[in-house]
Amino acid sequence: MTQNPYRQLPAVHEVLSWPEVQALLREHVADLVTEAVRQEIAALRARIRQGEALHWDTERAALALRIHHRLQQADRPLLRPVINATGILLHTNLGRAPLAASAVEAVCEAARGYVNLEMDLVTGERSSRQDIVRHWLTRLLRAESATAVNNNAAATVLVLRALAQGREVIVSRGELVEIGGSFRLPEIMQASGASLREVGTTNITRLQDYAQAITPQTALILRVHRSNFVIRGHTHKPSLAELAQLAHQHGLWLIDDIGSGALFDYSRWGFREEPSPLESLQLGADLVLFSGDKLLGGPQAGIIAGRRELVQRIERDPLMRALRLDKMTLAALEATLRLYLDPERALREVPLLRLLNQSLEELRRRARTVAHDLRAGTTLLTHIEVREDRVAVGGGSLPEQTLPTVVIALKSDQLSDAQLAQRLRTAQPPVIPRIQDGLVLLDLRSVFPEQDAALVKSVLCACRSPSD
């Protein structure tokens, strides 16, 4: 007579009393351990249901091990460091710019204890946290004043609300941009309570179009950088200086949302037409807005710089309180800005600039070593090839312009590209490849040289062949 196979299954409380499971209870919350035990017993039950005969003498140890693995998966942070092998240096889904060491240190110091966030140490009086970034930004941008908020989207809403609520803002139809899905200029405008006055056409907006749209209802002219697209062919837009002149003739303000806001000369790497906040103010913009975590290479923030009177009005807006920076971001932003006082130092220490500055020769050499180490392992990879490619910087910057790079193309006879990519993403540490033309690419442009060994280890582990 055959015994009921489900009878073999241990009870949850029984498994919980096993010494190896008791050991887990010392490291993990009891609830999570119990849940892992339940789920693994359920998995065994499912195997029996499918007709499998369990050999309990070997199954017990395997069960304990699987509970351990399941707990390791369940009891870890959801936000984890990954290796960015997409080549895209400013990948919004991967947190955009990595911080410089001095910025990381400043964040840790600020996080760990107390800081003079809103206290003047000389007088003992209350001060404004905005004075901290204002100090460095006014110096770097030669601006009358400056402030910073949560991100550039917040900066835009706040500026429009403080300066144009209930009034009209003139924007060219060629600049009604959408950036990263959740930033659509007409919606941002609506959120701020200002009304949009569109002028011109997609490709052509003349100074006259702006001039004719000005009414007593107009508060300001907004110019928005086409951060993630270009309009080519028969196109025209007035220069910033022309727009500034027009605005000021009519007693209006000109606000320039430049998106990225490089404080470094990106033409060094062959990039064109990236607006500089310094230039924008010099050409007559009353305020310039840009992100902290795009080409600046700092933390997520929205920087507002320009006329003192306008910055004061913005800081008095009740929304400022909701959008202000916390001490950790302020610390990171201040440390990043200080690096730019000396551009050579910024180039050495801002990770974004360091990665941009890697030579092709260096990337080729690293790629050859990585490819060699990957070929040396037994894996499901049947094709490992080093090739040259080009990649965008990303993050809503430098549209249609690319950097030369070196990639390692991977293929497997036994895994589809999607399966291969998923294995890489779920490895430890996760590796995020670029998928392009049906190939899984590891692009070293965005991988720090000191991560090469970890990259190889993760890929080998993710693609280990079953026989290995």
Ligand SMILES: *Cc1c(COP(=O)(O)O)cnc(C)c1O
């Ligand atoms: C990226 C971008 C924004 C949004 O900036 P976040 O810092 O991501 O909020 C707004 N305007 C322009 C022109 C941009 O390029």
